[in-house]
Amino acid sequence: IxxxxxxxxxxxxxxxxxxxxxxxxxxxxxxxxxxxxxxxxxxxxxxxxxxxxxxxxxxxxxxxxxxxxxxxxxxxxxxxxxxxxxxxxxxxxxxxxxxxxxxxxxxxxxxxxxxxxxxxxxxxxxxxxxxxxxxxxxxxxxxxxxxxxxxxxxxxxxxxxxxxxxxxxxxxxLWPKFDDPAVGNKLALTGAISDVVYHADDVVVFALDYFKQFYPNQLRKTYQATDADLEQSSPELIMILTKRLGFKEDYDRFCIKFINDARQGKLGRFTLDPVPAEAKGND
Ligand code: GTP
Incomplete structure (x- = not known):
């Protein structure tokens, strides 16, 4: 739409x-x-x-x-x-x-x-x-x-x-709200905004930053990311994983695959909106 x-x-x-x-x-x-x-x-x-x-x-x-x-x-x-x-x-x-x-x-x-x-x-x-x-x-x-x-x-x-x-x-x-670029990236990753209005590489850099912090095991499991890989910046990680999947230097291909994997649940379960501190209790 x-x-x-x-x-x-x-x-x-x-x-x-x-x-x-x-x-x-x-x-x-x-x-x-x-x-x-x-x-x-x-x-x-x-x-x-x-x-x-x-x-x-x-x-x-x-x-x-x-x-x-x-x-x-x-x-x-x-x-x-x-x-x-x-x-x-x-x-x-x-x-x-x-x-x-x-x-x-x-x-x-x-x-x-x-x-x-x-x-x-x-x-x-x-x-x-x-x-x-x-x-x-x-x-x-x-x-x-x-x-x-x-x-x-x-x-x-x-x-x-x-x-x-x-x-x-x-x-x-309802139309999605776009007051914050992070919101746009989150809605793209989950599929609420259509494929024409976002840049796949921005979405994936955003997502990798988040997954490295909160769901590193899911990156290890899905893409065989190593500890050393996870220490790299997200743009570097895109390059590493693109090669690992055999896509040579076709970074777009990796980014599109990553987004599809996330949308289809292949990256495991995740929540992209951080819970406000007051609700978290003691954890
Ligand atoms: P629009 O017509 O674009 O406004 O979409 P919609 O809100 O009517 O969503 P729709 O029901 O078409 O579902 C979108 C996709 O999500 C479909 O592929 C559904 O099968 C899938 N889906 C819907 N509910 C669930 C759910 O609870 N869990 C999972 N895993 N998938 C769901």
């Missing part, structure tokens, strides 16, 4: 309209970049509707950091859960936590005589975080209800995840 100002304004308006129809916003982020893939605009677009933050692709993230991030968000007043959308069994958790967040609202509806109030939700998130996967998995029964409610276009559909939980069939795609 290319983000032009006009396109962004239109997308924003559409998301805002559709968010009016829901009780809760499911903001999907990538657990490997829980802070960099979040979109602060959502509060404004959703007019302060409750948000459930879903740290998806948790199977690819550093498990300890995911827990620490969930704690961090909790301290910031945001309910977050970890998810691996590939594992269907974990999806009911979304409904359960949504019920908890909306407990007061649901209690009021019950008091008014609505016995089984339905929760309506919409998924939003930057590209490639797993929005469609979650929707597909949620509607495992394939029951869709057409939206014949006020303000809903005729072909707008609600996917019925359960008797009391409906999700709008199309997710809202």
């Amino acid at each position: 290319q983000w032009y100002p006009g396109h962004m304004a239109k997308a924003q308006k559409q998301i805002k309209e559709r968010l009016k129809l829901v009780d809760i916003i499911l903001e999907i982020v990538d657990a490997r970049v829980p802070e960099s893939s979040i979109n602060p605009m959502i509060q404004e677009l959703g007019q302060n509707k409750p948000v459930l933050l879903i740290l998806n692709k948790a199977d690819m993230a550093d498990a300890q950091k995911t827990q620490q991030w969930i704690e961090t968000f909790k301290k910031r007043g945001i309910t977050a859960i970890a998810l691996d959308a590939q594992h269907k069994a974990k999806l009911p958790m979304i409904e359960k936590v949504a019920q908890e967040i909306l407990a007061d609202k649901l209690a009021k509806k019950r008091a008014k005589g609505i016995r089984n109030p339905v929760i309506r939700a919409m998924c939003v998130g930057v590209p490639n975080v797993g929005k469609s996967t979650i929707l597909n998995r949620l509607m495992h029964k394939n029951i869709a209800v057409t939206g014949n409610r006020p303000g809903v276009t005729k072909n707008q559909q609600w996917l019925k995840a359960s008797e009391r939980f409906e999700v709008l069939d199309t997710p809202g795609v």
Whole structure:
């Protein structure tokens, strides 16, 4: 997806309209970049509707950091859960936590005589975080209800995840934020920004700096990097590993492979957003 100002304004308006129809916003982020893939605009677009933050692709993230991030968000007043959308069994958790967040609202509806109030939700998130996967998995029964409610276009559909939980069939795609070059590198490495807008070598230098510090064993394991290699600067390390893989001096080829390996989980699990100090406890 290319983000032009006009396109962004239109997308924003559409998301805002559709968010009016829901009780809760499911903001999907990538657990490997829980802070960099979040979109602060959502509060404004959703007019302060409750948000459930879903740290998806948790199977690819550093498990300890995911827990620490969930704690961090909790301290910031945001309910977050970890998810691996590939594992269907974990999806009911979304409904359960949504019920908890909306407990007061649901209690009021019950008091008014609505016995089984339905929760309506919409998924939003930057590209490639797993929005469609979650929707597909949620509607495992394939029951869709057409939206014949006020303000809903005729072909707008609600996917019925359960008797009391409906999700709008199309997710809202948010633009990634680029206020910091490191954020751009992180989003490129995890696949949230498309291949045309970043330089592979910048992304890999950034990633190697980070992996040398936090995940050196994963570089040893995946590329047979030695201790001596890991002491080199990242641009030098790119040259060494390019040769080792038999790519001669085709450094671009190595960089592209590295990015693909990271995106596909071949580099092991990692989290690129450092957890703020206060959540780390004693470790
Ligand atoms: P856009 O249409 O670009 O906005 O993407 P999206 O947010 O709808 O993401 P999509 O569901 O298409 O998923 C992107 C890729 O991530 C796909 O290859 C999915 O199979 C994969 N994926 C989604 N969820 C998970 C997950 O929890 N774990 C892993 N490992 N992969 C996932």
